[in-house]
Amino acid sequence: MGFLRGGLVLFILLCSFEKSFGSRKTRHLKWDVEYMFWSPDCKENVVMGINGQFPGPTIRAKAGDTISVLLTNKLHTEGVVIHWHGIRQVGTPWADGTASISQCAINPGETFDYRFIVDKPGTYFYHGHFGMQRSAGLYGSLIVDVADGETEPFHYDAEFNMLLSDWWHQSVHHQEVGLSSKPFRWIGEPQTLLINGRGQFNCSLAAHFSNTTSTNQCNLRGNEQCAPQILRVLPNKTYRLRIASTTALASLNLAVGGHKMVVVEADGNYVQPFQVEDIDIYSGESYSVLIRTNQEASKNYWISIGVRGRRPQTPQALTLLNYAPTSASKIPFSPPPITPTWNDYDHSKSFSNKILALMGSPKPPRNHDRRIILLNTQNLIDGFTKWSINNISLHLPSTPYLGSIKYSLKTAFDNKSPPENFASDYDVMKPPVNPNTTTGNGVYMLPLNTTVDVILQNANALEVNVSEIHPWHLHGHDFWVLGYGEGKFTKEDEKKFNLKNPPLRNTAVIFPFGWTALRFVTDNPGVWAFHCHIEPHLHMGMGVVFAEGVQHVNGIPNQALACGLTGNRFMKTTQN
Amino acid sequence: MGFLRGGLVLFILLCSFEKSFGSRKTRHLKWDVEYMFWSPDCKENVVMGINGQFPGPTIRAKAGDTISVLLTNKLHTEGVVIHWHGIRQVGTPWADGTASISQCAINPGETFDYRFIVDKPGTYFYHGHFGMQRSAGLYGSLIVDVADGETEPFHYDAEFNMLLSDWWHQSVHHQEVGLSSKPFRWIGEPQTLLINGRGQFNCSLAAHFSNTTSTNQCNLRGNEQCAPQILRVLPNKTYRLRIASTTALASLNLAVGGHKMVVVEADGNYVQPFQVEDIDIYSGESYSVLIRTNQEASKNYWISIGVRGRRPQTPQALTLLNYAPTSASKIPFSPPPITPTWNDYDHSKSFSNKILALMGSPKPPRNHDRRIILLNTQNLIDGFTKWSINNISLHLPSTPYLGSIKYSLKTAFDNKSPPENFASDYDVMKPPVNPNTTTGNGVYMLPLNTTVDVILQNANALEVNVSEIHPWHLHGHDFWVLGYGEGKFTKEDEKKFNLKNPPLRNTAVIFPFGWTALRFVTDNPGVWAFHCHIEPHLHMGMGVVFAEGVQHVNGIPNQALACGLTGNRFMKTTQN
Structure with missing residues (x-):
């Protein structure tokens, strides 16, 4: 009994201790x-x-x-x-x-x-x-x-989490071999889209709305690993949907039948709220949207997710918005929302251009100290298909840069700084005249506390009239998205940069044959990947590496460097 | 010209240099x-x-x-x-x-x-x-x-190399998940047997000898990756077939139609030559056999390989012994040699007992310093199926023993020495009364220059009346095979040990419900695995570890220890 009371006192003390640290x-x-x-x-x-x-x-x-x-x-x-x-x-x-x-x-x-x-x-x-x-x-x-005592700049009653992904039946080991083979074997479109890891390959929840008879109606009890998570809501409430995409390939569009969405957050940054019928989301992005459950409560509503930006061969992913007390087994009256046509890029651009920083958000510096222009091209090396940035296809070294740069291990990677621009006569609207490229693993060394602009320049791929979507993700930073444009970026385009309320993001897309301009401040010592978030594209070399103020990094755990040249260097003093 | 002549002189000098080192x-x-x-x-x-x-x-x-x-x-x-x-x-x-x-x-x-x-x-x-x-x-x-100037103790005119293996269509990643799952999923029998990496899954080279019409005759041009390597021979010559088995599972039997074989080598050690119609070969073993091409030269002859020791579900692997100048496309007149019935263990034991050291080979010490008896059992841990040795299922640590023992890193593995015997009342003829086991990674520490006997004791598996074949392979050593026996090993069995001309091997089989006795001298500082060479069995814990004289090991490359606790230890002095 005395022991118990003692335990209770200790518990209270611990709680107070915790509180005193906010x-x-x-x-x-x-x-x-x-x-x-x-x-x-x-x-x-x-x-x-x-x-x-x-x-x-x-x-x-x-x-x-x-x-x-x-x-x-x-x-x-x-x-x-x-x-x-x-x-x-x-x-x-x-x-x-x-x-x-x-x-x-x-x-x-x-x-x-x-x-x-x-x-x-x-x-x-x-x-x-x-x-x-x-x-x-x-x-x-x-x-x-938000931290205790803080509030979000918008109200909601409850929330749901939707992590979106795409799924292949072929193992990634098999996929990797295909991507590294000559002739190249592409992974193809995903078999299934998943919401929180759940999708339906052999059947559809909305089969009876289908034009074909080949689609079977799903007959799920609800406890299967593939059964959809149904969003159960009360009428006349506001719900926050937290939507993130970790797809390997697919660009997605999400819509909630009969409900409009108000976008309030993108990639962990507040945006000026705006209302849409559907959202486009690329791999590496996240959004919060608010929906108001102001529709007829005796019905259920589809939430549909479909493929954008590539000719889709994958069925929509579906789940239900289920109004209490309506039964979750009641199928909606209408078919699921139709995903906009895959190549309706105007629709996509219109959405991207609506995303602006919430009033009062930090603004970018007025000027840049350095501008790096990164041309994205599809290339060949000895018949192997690659993606390259300014004609270098990234092939990562076996020693982590964080260690090799800190300890100046010059043989660990290409010491030559990669190019900051591409040939002025390169025609981004046509396949490369010379499709050859080289592999490399050089680093863009960025001094601390400078303002860096990156212009991501898209181009025609190997096949004529083909230019793909690439969502680029930066590690270690958010960046301001200063603007999107068509064709080849020119000095004139700079005048159109949004320096007033550009959104902060960690991922931004380049549209086919277009460019995207980003700005960030090098205020975070470390080595940071910057790459296309499409998994097979990165695997094929579509990325670069930024290093900033690595000499200021202290406290790297030994284990993080116990490989390659750093592993060897630090074990050198011992005689085994 | 002067350069060329200089080069030539240098070349001659280098050749002489090489010769002077034998x-x-x-x-x-x-x-x-x-x-x-x-x-x-x-x-x-x-x-x-x-x-x-x-x-x-x-x-x-x-x-x-x-x-x-x-x-x-x-x-x-x-x-x-x-x-x-x-x-x-x-x-x-x-x-x-x-x-x-x-x-x-x-x-x-x-x-x-x-x-x-x-x-x-x-x-x-x-x-x-x-x-x-x-x-x-x-x-x-x-x-x-043999080294220059040395000769083999037998004559042959030419040789062929036959590396035998078994092949599954399911990836090993998939197989590994099954073996580690609850309920357990066995990998099943192989789809195909391979000779030098070549086998035929969809067809047979000997389809027209088949009783069923479901087998297709192979229609191969010969340049396919799966086309058999045909052994082209001249009449009336002696050929050495070097046969090794690296199967994941299958015990095999090899026969050459119409030809007898004389076994002359086993696991890199000469044996007293003996003649057989076919040989049994277990995973991890190798043999050299001599064949005399003394048969009718206008015919070709089958070489067939079939499964032994498990109920076979895999077709024989086939290739041809092709007498010049007979066409290689001429199919043999008779069907391929029939593999002995899978459970005809008398046949297997008869073969094993014929293998004796070549006269004049080194003999084992008369007495042992230590005897380790290893009971092989199939067990369960929390419903996961395992193999155990003296009730410990081997689960390897993340730090290599060679480093952790040398540097006395006591937390790297179980310091308690594993048991050297099993309960005297254990009935090897019945399933375990208590099938539970534990995982462990303790080490048998063996002092240098001692004579160690190992008795491998087989037992009934989980299912009644089932005891499997396990070929055990020792690293770092050859051992003498002192004998095979039935049932539980007893002190009396020792009297039957062959100390006169036991063969030296690195792999020895235990037959169902039997035991096998081995002897070796700890004359090789290092840490040596000793395990069942069946890949999924080792994966399920069927092995032990011997360490001998590790303090005498010097010169371990840093890279060999740059992981786990050794990696961490040697990087400790540095501040990252």
């Missing part, structure tokens, strides 16, 4: 990564799961909290890392989870402590960043609420 | 390991290849040569190691190529120099020893000829 917590998580059998789309396959779950557990924290994930690699022969997408890792660049860039991959059987602060509320996610392990299913949601 | 060479090889598309059995799949070849390149050397393989890991996310099966690695235990035991797995993008002496002529092979990468196709032949 409720900032360290959230301790223990994760095991392993392959397991799973049926994401009703067809059994092997997925990369965490703690027996697919998708991995949702992390929920408050702004200012520290997350500690003790990640144990239970794979048999593969290394693993996890990237915390949208978290800037200020002061902890070694926790960014990019193999070959911020750390050595965690070996089978080993445990790595990912410890970092989530400093900003928002809708984030995490995913594998080694080989194509993201495509294998290694992902999950990371939701950061 | 022709002992260092053979430098550069290998890239990567996945590739391949059709081992006429059906396309992904295999793990070396330098674009499957099986990997054949290494050919002379006794006393040094092999240097600069192995670069070109896999995207997997580590890799290669074990040189049958090479004792005297003085180079870090080159034994066992992940978690002799070295850290080589990371993607990194290169490791496997440098070791092949001190003994014989028929060897190499293969992956991490996860189930051997099953993925990572293997090849290693043939060591």
